[in-house]
Amino acid sequence: MADTSTRTVERALLLLGAVCDRGRVSLAEAARDAELSASTALRLLRTLEATGFVRKDDAGYRPGMRVVQLGAQALSHESLVSLAEDALERLVGKTGESTYLNVPSHDGHGIYLAVKEGTHSVRHTSWVGRSIPLDGSAAGQVLAGRTPGAGYVIVRNGIEPDVTAIAAPVMTGDRVTAALSVVVPSYRISESQAKTIGMLVAAEAAGILNPAPMSTGDTA
Amino acid sequence: MADTSTRTVERALLLLGAVCDRGRVSLAEAARDAELSASTALRLLRTLEATGFVRKDDAGYRPGMRVVQLGAQALSHESLVSLAEDALERLVGKTGESTYLNVPSHDGHGIYLAVKEGTHSVRHTSWVGRSIPLDGSAAGQVLAGRTPGAGYVIVRNGIEPDVTAIAAPVMTGDRVTAALSVVVPSYRISESQAKTIGMLVAAEAAGILNPAPMSTGDTA
DNA sequence: AATTAGCGTTTCAATAAGTGAAATACAGAT
DNA sequence: ATCTGTATTTCACTTATTGAAACGCTAATT
Known part of the structure; x- marks a missing residue:
């Protein structure tokens, strides 16, 4: 188990994650986040900086261009969108409603x-x-991490009148990466139907970045 | 200055770059790209895999969710879009036309x-x-890496009739990250005007990820 | 069928490389 | 003037990375 990992790299990536999570961190914060000594964190952050993965300004470290570049590439190529499309398709199939x-x-x-x-x-x-305000939308609440215990959010006649939006979080670990949502003309949906769809959306959303169990195991 | 870098991490990030560049690579390809021995590349890729930065399927390694996640975060926060907005603003200022x-x-x-x-x-x-087909559009040619020597592409009445699109690549190193474009109603623009705008767009595009020298320095 | 070529993978000894405590310097708060 | 927190450098210790070599495998090639 131990030989599959490269500690230095793991730590560096952890640091990178910390920087991206917070958007802007000081060395000390990053070091605490990643549970590293300041000197180690500094060395690794410098490497990340030299490779363009983080940038440094007076206020601290921030995500660098390389992250944006790779992210855009990956995001475009497929990944999230293509993975989500399966889920969207299934939701449309089951509900007949537009999904996002x-x-x-x-x-x-x-x-x-x-x-x-x-x-x-x-x-x-x-x-x-299309750009939508997060404030007051179901997707917005989800993206803001304010998803109630049920695992989904229902907003009736929020930003757009006459429509009911039902959204659930797409998680990576404990971060919300995206929101999956179904939007329905309000007249067509009852409270209980909305809840049913909510559970559906939540289930699909959960499966996007945590693909269903497969036979291909990491037996190593 | 050279000792600020952490070789292992540098190599891992190089590998990550190789994976994202190609979209999907075999171990051997990645190893060659990064000029690493197969065993080293394998170990590093496994670390990247364990941390979610790459995924492995039968066909090889592909960008992982973490890249998408961090990329989306960084991309949203600011970076590409906010950097580009300056350029867009300037182009609108100079041409009066819609820019993208x-x-x-x-x-x-x-x-x-x-x-x-x-x-x-x-x-x-x-x-x-908005989603546009790359085939036949100026931006598409640019994104496909088919920008002629002049540094910009002009497409008259391509996908959309009556409009002329002028696009130039936003590069990171030798990769095309995005396309900057100006779209003009065809009746309003002559061939030579288009070329003038082309050079303008190319110049702005070049500056986005390779910021022009500024006084606000990172003096360190 | 036998051979070659390429790939993914594992092993292992050599040592190159990363580590963190401590020291230094600086800035702001008390 | 003192204290607390930060960023940074140094350095001896030794852990953790390294890459050649060997292995098994599949797919072309002869």
């Missing part, structure tokens, strides 16, 4: 990263990349 | 990641996140 994948964008907004339109002739419509 | 930042999306499409509308009352209009 949202990620946080800048400044209190999120964007629709993937869209799968519903099959009802009266349905909610949006487009990939 | 495009990144490759999945399956032969790209999306508008940032938009700055022109000031003319008759102007091209689109929205953030």
